[in-house]
Amino acid sequence: MSVGERDPISGHMTTGHEWNGIKELHTPVPKPVWFFLIAFTLFGVIWTLFMPSWPYGTGYFKGWLGIDQKQTVARQLEEGRADRAAWTARIEKEDFAAIKADSDLMGVVRETGHTLFGDNCAACHGTGGEGNLGYPNIVAAPMLWGDTPEIIAETITVGINGADPNTRVSQMLAFGRNQMLDRPAIQQVITYVRSLSGLEQRTEANAAAIDAGKEIFAANCVSCHGDDAKGKTDVGAPNLTDHFWIHGSSRDAIYQTVFNGRQGHMPSWGLRLSPVAIKILALYLTDLREQQHAAVGNGT
Ligand code: HEC
Ligand code: HEC
Known part of the structure; x- marks a missing residue:
């Protein structure tokens, strides 16, 4: 049998x-494979000399570059x-107006406020603060309680019907249920309240109910919701004339x-969050509210 014979089928x-008439083809490992194998092995060995690598009994070889991930x-x-x-120190000591005027600090407020809001508030108030049924x-x-950043910070701190002894109560x-009004009277006051925001238009059919409801409202409801039904921030009673x-x-x-009746429950966040976190949240909300109003203002 001859060395270097060419196989007629594969060309190798x-x-x-x-062996028993079966000839073995000569198919060596291709050169590029050898090249990469050697190159990577060399690279690996050299790498272990520079970087922390080989373990030994009591520690490990730290590498010539002295890089330490833990220290980094x-x-x-x-x-x-x-x-x-x-920046926490600055937000803590500067007043709301100064922080609002400082675009760097407001950048921090927007970023941190977004996270704080997502972690603590979004479950009830929605991711953008847009509210859910039962949550404003x-x-x-x-x-409900006023919209300056100072007041909002106070609302967040003490909560509404919350656990803090100074909680806002509403x-x-x-x-x-307490038999202060009978069912027909309630139906009349409902018609009146819905007419305030245009949910019910005055017609001949409901005019009598609206008028009767208005009197019931004046006698029972204005102490909290106000003569104009626009709400009172000292008792946290909502405006009934908007949408x-x-x-x-x-x-x-x-x-x-x-x-x-209703008695919404807003946790007293002062018991759980730091004062600076609450300050950031109050500024974050004020900022969102201003953006929202600017957008509505431009859009209409
Ligand atoms: C467990 C649900 C819940 C969570 C969580 C929650 N809230 Fe509230 N929040 C309420 C409810 C309910 C009210 C309204 C109470 C009412 O109807 O009188 C409210 C009211 C408020 C008000 C007052 C609104 C106004 O009109 O004056 C602010 C401000 C507020 N929440 C901010 C926050 C912030 C900030 C967080 C996160 C730190 C948060 N809330 C987390 C339930 C929640
Ligand atoms: C003692 C104060 C008080 C009186 C009196 C009162 N309200 Fe309210 N009312 C509130 C408060 C506070 C809320 C908000 C409750 C909450 O969200 O937890 C509210 C909420 C409401 C709401 C719900 C508004 C919404 O956004 O869903 C309606 C409707 C309403 N009141 C109608 C009336 C009517 C009608 C009367 C008179 C028959 C009346 N209220 C009398 C304090 C009062």
Whole structure:
């Protein structure tokens, strides 16, 4: 048998070995494969000389470059802390107006406020603060307790019907359940309340109910909701003349409100969040509210 014979089918040379008539083809590992194998092995060995690598009994070879990931992380954390401490200190001591006027600080407020809001508030108030049934819209609706950043910070700190001893307290009375108004009277006052925001137009059919409802409202409701029904911030009673509804605007929903009363519960965040976090949230909300109003102003 001859060395260097060419296999007629595959075109490869054979090795010259033959077993029971089967000849072995000569197919060496291609050169580029050898090249990369050697190059990467060399690279690996050299890398282990420069970087922390080989373990031995009591420790490991630190590498000629002396790079230490643990120290790098610790240093980055330290730098982050120093950075944070610097702006936290400024937000803590400067007043609301000064912070609002400082675009760098407001950048921090927007970023941190967004995270704080997402983590603590969005579950009830919605990701953009737009509210859910039972939870008020806090970016576009008139505020129950007032809308300056100072007041909003106070509301967030003490909560509404919350656990803090200084909590804001509010209650929509259960006029039906407590037998202060009978069902027909409740139906009349509902018609009147819905007419205030245009949910019901005055017609011949409902004119008598609206007029009767107005009197019931004057006798029972104005002490909290105001003579003009636009709400009172000292008792946290909502404006009933706009299109924002906490508990729903259908006749059924308002019937529930007036018959059984409502007592929304907003946690006292001062018991859980730091004062500076609350300050950031109050500024964040004020900023969102201003953007919202600017957008509505431009759009109409
Ligand atoms: C468990 C649900 C819940 C969570 C969580 C929650 N809130 Fe509230 N919040 C409420 C309810 C309910 C009200 C309205 C109470 C009422 O109807 O009188 C409210 C009211 C408010 C008000 C007052 C609105 C006004 O019109 O004056 C502000 C401000 C507010 N929340 C901010 C926040 C912020 C900031 C967070 C996160 C730190 C937060 N809330 C988390 C339930 C919640
Ligand atoms: C003692 C004060 C008080 C009186 C009196 C009162 N309300 Fe209220 N009312 C509130 C408060 C506070 C709320 C908000 C409750 C909440 O969200 O937890 C409210 C909420 C409402 C709402 C729900 C608004 C929404 O956005 O869903 C309606 C409707 C309403 N009141 C109608 C009336 C009517 C009608 C009367 C008179 C028959 C009346 N209220 C009397 C305090 C009062």
